[in-house]
Amino acid sequence: MSPREIFTLRDYLGPELKGRTISDARRLVSLTDSLGQTCLADRLGELSRRSVLLAVSDQLISAIAMTELDGVARRMLLCPPDLNAEHVNALIEDAGIDAIVTDHPSRWADADIYLVLAARVPERTIRKAKSERATEWLMLTSGTSGVPKIVGHSLEALTGAIVADGPARGAPPVWATFYDIRRYGGLQIWLRAILSGGSMVLTEPGEALADHVARLHARGVTHISGTPSHWRKLLMSGSASGFSPRYVRLSGEIADQAVLDGLRRAFPDASIGHAYASTEAGVGFAVNDGREGFPASLLGTRDSVEMKVEDGSLRIRSTRTAHAYVGLGAAQLADADGFVDTGDMVELRGDRYHFVGRRGGIINIGGLKVHPEEIEAVINRHPDVRMSRARSRKSPITGSIVVADIILADGCDASRGGEIREAILADCRASLPPHKVPATIKFVEALDITAAGKLARSDA
Amino acid sequence: MSVRLRIISAMQRVAVEQQVTLPPLDDDLSLHETGFDSLGFAILVARLEDDLGIDPFTISEDAAFPLTVGDFVRAYENVPA
Numbered sequence: 001m002s003p004r005e006i007f008t009l010r011d012y013l014g015p016e017l018k019g020r021t022i023s024d025a026r027r028l029v030s031l032t033d034s035l036g037q038t039c040l041a042d043r044l045g046e047l048s049r050r051s052v053l054l055a056v057s058d059q060l061i062s063a064i065a066m067t068e069l070d071g072v073a074r075r076m077l078l079c080p081p082d083l084n085a086e087h088v089n090a091l092i093e094d095a096g097i098d099a100i101v102t103d104h105p106s107r108w109a110d111a112d113i114y115l116v117l118a119a120r121v122p123e124r125t126i127r128k129a130k131s132e133r134a135t136e137w138l139m140l141t142s143g144t145s146g147v148p149k150i151v152g153h154s155l156e157a158l159t160g161a162i163v164a165d166g167p168a169r170g171a172p173p174v175w176a177t178f179y180d181i182r183r184y185g186g187l188q189i190w191l192r193a194i195l196s197g198g199s200m201v202l203t204e205p206g207e208a209l210a211d212h213v214a215r216l217h218a219r220g221v222t223h224i225s226g227t228p229s230h231w232r233k234l235l236m237s238g239s240a241s242g243f244s245p246r247y248v249r250l251s252g253e254i255a256d257q258a259v260l261d262g263l264r265r266a267f268p269d270a271s272i273g274h275a276y277a278s279t280e281a282g283v284g285f286a287v288n289d290g291r292e293g294f295p296a297s298l299l300g301t302r303d304s305v306e307m308k309v310e311d312g313s314l315r316i317r318s319t320r321t322a323h324a325y326v327g328l329g330a331a332q333l334a335d336a337d338g339f340v341d342t343g344d345m346v347e348l349r350g351d352r353y354h355f356v357g358r359r360g361g362i363i364n365i366g367g368l369k370v371h372p373e374e375i376e377a378v379i380n381r382h383p384d385v386r387m388s389r390a391r392s393r394k395s396p397i398t399g400s401i402v403v404a405d406i407i408l409a410d411g412c413d414a415s416r417g418g419e420i421r422e423a424i425l426a427d428c429r430a431s432l433p434p435h436k437v438p439a440t441i442k443f444v445e446a447l448d449i450t451a452a453g454k455l456a457r458s459d460a
Numbered sequence: 461m462s463v464r465l466r467i468i469s470a471m472q473r474v475a476v477e478q479q480v481t482l483p484p485l486d487d488d489l490s491l492h493e494t495g496f497d498s499l500g501f502a503i504l505v506a507r508l509e510d511d512l513g514i515d516p517f518t519i520s521e522d523a524a525f526p527l528t529v530g531d532f533v534r535a536y537e538n539v540p541a
Contacts, residue, residue, distance in 0.1 A: 366498060396517035397502040397525075425477065434478070439503040440510055 007156060008071030008131040009194055010035065017172065017197045024060045025204035025215060029122055031194075035129075037122040039065045040101065044129050046115060047073050050099040053092060055079045056119045058103055059181055059202045063190055064122050065101055070155060071131030073099075077138040077150065080182040081205070082451035087147045094327025095138055095150055138326060139184055141279050142452035150326040151279050151333070159191050160320035161283035164303045168196045168223075173247070176201040176216050178226030178234075179453055184279040185252045189225050198223075213239040225249035225275075227453040228259045232387045235259075238410060240266045249286070251275040253454050254355040254373050257292040258380035264290060280333055281340040282320030292377070293354035308339070313359055314346050315339040345371065361457060363391070365435045366398035372457065375438065378431045379404055384412050384420050389447050389455055390438060404438035407447060417443055464533050466511060471496075474504050487530030494529070514539050 013034045020031035029037070038044060039061050052073045056062040062078075069076045077095045079088075091097075092114075099115040100108050108116045137158060140148040175193040179186030180203065193200035201219045203212065213234070216224065224245045226234075231250060234240055248263055248270045255274035263272050276284040276294070284305055287294050299307050305318040317339045325333050334340050343360060346353040357371025364370075372390035379388040387407040392400040408420065421441050428437040448456035461469070468485055471494070475482045480495040496504070509515040516535040517525060526532040 366502075393506060394518070395502040395506060396515065397498050397505060401499075401502045401506055403506065429477070435499055439506045442510075 006071060006131050006134050008135070009067045009155070009191075010071055010129070010131050012194045012197070013067060020172070020197065020199050022060060022063055022193075022200040022202065023219060024058075024202040025207055025211070027060060027121070029060065029064065031199065034064065034067060034122075036124060036126075037064065038068060038125040038127070038129075039119045039122050040068060040117055041120060041123070042125055042127055043117055044068050044072055044127075047099055047101070047117065048132060049074050050115065051096050052076045053079065053095070053097045053100045053102075054182075055083075055088075055100055055102045055104075057081055058119075061103060061119050061121065063181055063200070063202070065119050066190075067194070068129060069101070070135045070137075071133065072129060073135050074133070075136035075138055075152075078140070078182040078187070080140060080142075080180055080451065083140070083148075090147050091140070091150060094330070139182075139187070139279055139322075142183060142450070142454075149330070151322040152324045152326045153282075153322050157282060157320050157322065158187065159195060160304070160318070161277075161286075162188070162192050162195050168198070171222075172196055172198040173223040174199045174201065174219060174221045176219075176221040176224045178203060178224075178230035179252075180451070183452055184277065185225065185227070185453070188251075188277065188283065192223075209234065209237045210239040213237075213243050216245075217243045221245055223247040223249070225251060227252040228255050229253060229387070229449050229455050230453050231259055231263060233449065235262045235266055236386045236407070236410065245270050248272045249275060251277050252452070254357075254377070255292060256373075256377040256380050258377070258385070260290055260292060276314075276344075278342055278344075280322050281316040281342050282318060282322065284314075284316050284318075284342075291352070293349070293352040296348060296351050296353055299353075306339075309346055309348075309353070310339075310341075312345045312347075314342045314344050314353075316342060363400055363402060365392075365400055365402060368433075368435045370402055370436050372402070375402060375404065375428065375432065375436055378428050379406060379424055379438075382420070382424050382427060384409050384416075385424070386410075387447055387455075389457070391457065393439070395439075401439040402436060403440045403442070405442050405444045405447060407445070408443055463512065463536050467508060467533050467536060470504055470507050470511065474500055474507070478503075485529050487528060487533070489529045490527055491529065491532060508536065512536060 018032055022029050022031055050073050054076050101117045101119050103119050105116050105118045137153045139151050173196055175189050177186050177189035181187050181190040201221050222245055228250050248267055273286045273288040275286040285298055308315050321340050325331050345356045347356050357373040362369050375390035376388045379385055385406055386409045389405045390402055393403045395401045450456050478500045516539045526535055
């Protein structure tokens with residue numbers, strides 16, 4: 001391919017590689033034949049040059065529709081399944097949407113201002129679509145409140161890290177992810193499956209974890225990614241036995257030593273890597289040495305990614321970052337030098353940087369700053385702990401104090417609660433300054449995970 | 461256990477954790493002389509709220525923070541549980 005030629009997903013979906021599939025719990029669709037299929041009942045041509053809202057609840061149909069729209073639409077905005085309906089109109093306006101692809105056409109009443117196309121289960125077509133342009137990919141940030149921001153990417157930026165990693169060794173991978181593929185972390189995996197010549201296994205809403213893992217096993221999944229919260233949930237469930245992927249990837253939250261060690265024990269034969277990526281900053285790097293944090297030597301320029309630490313936060317400039325926030329009055333995505341401030345705070349300890357938390361998630365204890373994540377990292381080291389959440393609690397004395405909610409590991413004797421609580425507090429006192437030691441510890445059955453796969457933080 | 465005994469026992473526990481040597485906890489002892497800093501009191505009040513179900517210092521906005529151990533205990537005793 002000459003550099004001037006447009007690069008689209010179609011280029012990776014030819015009939016040469018046999019046996020490629022994409023599946024959810026209900027369907028298995030061939031990717032080898034995907035250029036001969038359509039979800040859009042042969043109406044793809046009508047979407048040429050259009051700005052398309054891809055509002056398809058079904059992940060598999062969304063996945064196929066993305067491959068059809070790429071190279072045809074001017075831009076496509078991916079809607080995650082949990083998108084608040086109240087925000088849709090603002091997003092449509094900001095993104096200049098003039099066509100909607102949906103599996104619920106009746107929900108879109110204003111069909112006079114935009115074209116509404118029904119997306120259906122893929123069916124055979126003899127029409128061959130051609131790539132005409134580089135489609136702009138729009139994704140939404142996963143913040144907890146307010147209208148999400150629209151983040152603009154090119155396919156080249158989205159796939160920069162995948163191309164840099166080079167082709168997978170051995171048989172083409174079968175990828176799976178606990179993420180929804182309409183989010184950055186999940187889309188990365190769907191794109192990896194496409195570019196690597198492999199297959200893809202999707203999540204199914206409402207499916208029990210044990211059934212999901214049985215399906216991953218049955219489909220021969222070799223490569224799988226999720227957030228540390230997803231992985232802790234899997235480790236807690238006891239469903240992991242019998243499943244043995246070759247590559248286990250974490251991203252989207254801080255991968256602390258406890259979760260890395262837990263995965264090492266559960267998957268002794270797998271490579272385990274934690275990647276740093278965000279919707280805005282793109283994929284920064286992956287660390288594969290099984291240790292939390294990242295080597296300080298990654299700062300500077302490597303693989304066309306430039307990283308620096310300023311005012312305690314990680315800043316990234318690369319061809320893999322998003323190019324802009326989209327919409328009227330949208331904020332600047334990068335600073336004047338082109339660096340994206342990730343808002344992820346890091347701390348140098350020895351020759352390694354450790355993530356300590358989000359800038360926006362800081363708890364203020366009588367004027368002293370605390371990142372809940374650094375406390376959780378200490379608590380999670382205790383062998384009887386599966387998962388924890390540190391949070392602020394109002395105090396009439398100091399304004400706030402830190403408290404912790406903890407899920408104990410399976411088979412942990414409840415009568416040992418007092419002893420475990422004392423041991424955890426002793427660990428915290430040994431590793432943390434006094435104001436970061438939880439004032440109280442509560443043992444809980446469950447902690448909420450957001451739709452984006454992250455530990456829910458009400459005070460963040 | 462009486463409210464008083466639960467408060468004294470919680471103070472002793474926080475003192476051990478904060479490595480504070482408590483003098484004898486007489487009613488007249490000023491809270492300042494207990495050796496607790498504000499973080500120590502914040503922890504104590506949070507634990508007592510979990511244990512006794514009340515935080516007398518948040519309930520009433522203009523409640524003055526007590527000056528002595530006796531005042532502190534009475535603040536809890538005087539709140540209807």
